[in-house]
Amino acid sequence: MALFKKILLFLMSANYAKTFISHGWEKFDAEGFWSTAFIERWGYGLYFMYFIGVLEFLGGIGILLPKTNKYAAFTLAVVMLGAIITRTVFGTSLDDVIWIGFTMITLLYISLERGMDAELTRLYSKLKKN
Template sequence: MKIKVITYVLALIFLLSGGAKVAGLEFEIVAFERWGYPLWFMYFTGVAEVAIGIGLSANILRKYAAMASCPIMLGAIGTHAINSEWPMFAIAFTIFLLCVTLALSLWRPTSVENNAG
């Protein structure tokens, strides 16, 4: 049950965050300019985040989306650390920990796989 809650909370976070980037909301444009990233990278990141959010919502893609979320969040952690944005760093790090927890829980071997060999 707890993993389902983590899954859908993360899906919502990625859909909203990615959607804001894809929509080109002003606060996202300002942030990417402040960080020195090109605008195309904002849209690229947004599409990746929306894809992860959709993937987390679809059972067949969930494992892959959970794995893909980890490097995205490492990028966010690095960006916030380099720019000394410590409250956002803490949020990104917390989301990263949830992503790792989810990915590990989805990729662990099942008892059938353990008994197969």
């Protein structure tokens, strides 16, 4: 079973790497679909679109690397939470929100399986001391 889980995590990570590298790169086109969505539809600035593009692009690379995959998956899950909030506030299809939610949940699963729970526990302990 452990081998099956490793293979499953790798395949999920590889799929999300392909997706987020591609989607992140698309956000550097100031004239493309995403600029219309970010600026005209949602009211965000162009620099915010670039920021999200950097997070997605680097997150897509990072999810494949052993030392960064838990952080990358967690960061991408947070980006997806923002996408869910944006799409809900500004209106979109329920299918879109469900798909983004599924992506967020599977990214959280990847990050937790890769050890992010220990990182969050350690961070919480540090914050609790202060």
